[in-house]
Amino acid sequence: MDTATPFSAELRAATRKEHERAERTGYMEALLGERLDLGAYTRLAEQYYFIYGALEERADALADDPIASRFTEPELRRVPALEQDLAHLIGPDWRERIAPVPATESYVRRIREAGRWSGGFVAHHYTRYLGDVAGGQVIRRLLAQRYGLVDAGAAFYRFDVAGGLPGFRKRYRDSLDTAGWSQVERERVIVETCVAFECNVAVFNALASELDLGSAA
Numbered sequence: 001m002d003t004a005t006p007f008s009a010e011l012r013a014a015t016r017k018e019h020e021r022a023e024r025t026g027y028m029e030a031l032l033g034e035r036l037d038l039g040a041y042t043r044l045a046e047q048y049y050f051i052y053g054a055l056e057e058r059a060d061a062l063a064d065d066p067i068a069s070r071f072t073e074p075e076l077r078r079v080p081a082l083e084q085d086l087a088h089l090i091g092p093d094w095r096e097r098i099a100p101v102p103a104t105e106s107y108v109r110r111i112r113e114a115g116r117w118s119g120g121f122v123a124h125h126y127t128r129y130l131g132d133v134a135g136g137q138v139i140r141r142l143l144a145q146r147y148g149l150v151d152a153g154a155a156f157y158r159f160d161v162a163g164g165l166p167g168f169r170k171r172y173r174d175s176l177d178t179a180g181w182s183q184v185e186r187e188r189v190i191v192e193t194c195v196a197f198e199c200n201v202a203v204f205n206a207l208a209s210e211l212d213l214g215s216a217a
């Protein structure tokens with residue numbers, strides 16, 4: 001793509017295939033096909049606790065970074081919502097009862113490493129948070145319909161951001177477009193975003209094999 005293309009459009013187009021792969025994993029297909037029980041969904045929420053812990057730790061570390069800080073609004077924080085959800089789904093002793101799968105541990109390491117650079121941080125941030133406010137909302141509806149989870153247990157999918165989700169998405173794309181990255185830096189962001197998608201696929205596949213769903217990635 002030429003340099004006149006807004007980066008948000010370039011990033012979206014460059015990761016379309018990765019997105020399709022993530023959507024088509026055995027775990028995601030089973031979740032959306034309503035073939036998972038609540039325990040199987042809870043395993044994903046557990047992994048998210050570790051993943052968002054790392055993302056939000058990097059967000060804090062980069063709080064004074066002029067680029068990274070444009071993407072991190074306080075209302076986006078998911079760790080408090082995940083704490084509530086896991087207490088509801090597992091019980092008060094949830095902290096002792098959750099564990100990351102090895103793919104989650106690798107993902108967390110990657111977030112910490114790539115997230116030392118603001119562009120690497122944004123790559124990982126985009127993959128999760130922009131996905132949560134888009135396709136994640138499909139899962140929010142599913143949790144309500146299939147498991148009766150509206151607030152407690154599904155807080156992760158509720159974003160009280162200024163301007164609602166459309167306003168947030170627009171702000172986010174504007175921040176991507178005006179981050180001021182050179183073409184080389186944009187390419188590095190794209191490559192790291194593909195890695196972030198792959199990290200998600202690896203986690204879904206690990207959960208699928210644990211649940212004996214097979215891994216159709």
Ligand code: HEM
Pocket residue numbers: 008011012019022023024028029032126127128130131132134135136138197200
């Ligand atoms: C499994 C079910 C999924 C469904 C149904 C789904 C659906 C969607 C839809 C409809 C959009 C477009 C929203 C729009 O046009 O603004 C979207 C965007 C997005 N999704 Fe997904 N998605 C899924 C899984 C994932 C996963 C697993 C990830 C990453 C871990 C992800 C990351 C993203 C990102 C980053 C965007 C924003 C793209 C952009 O506008 O730049 N999605 N998703």
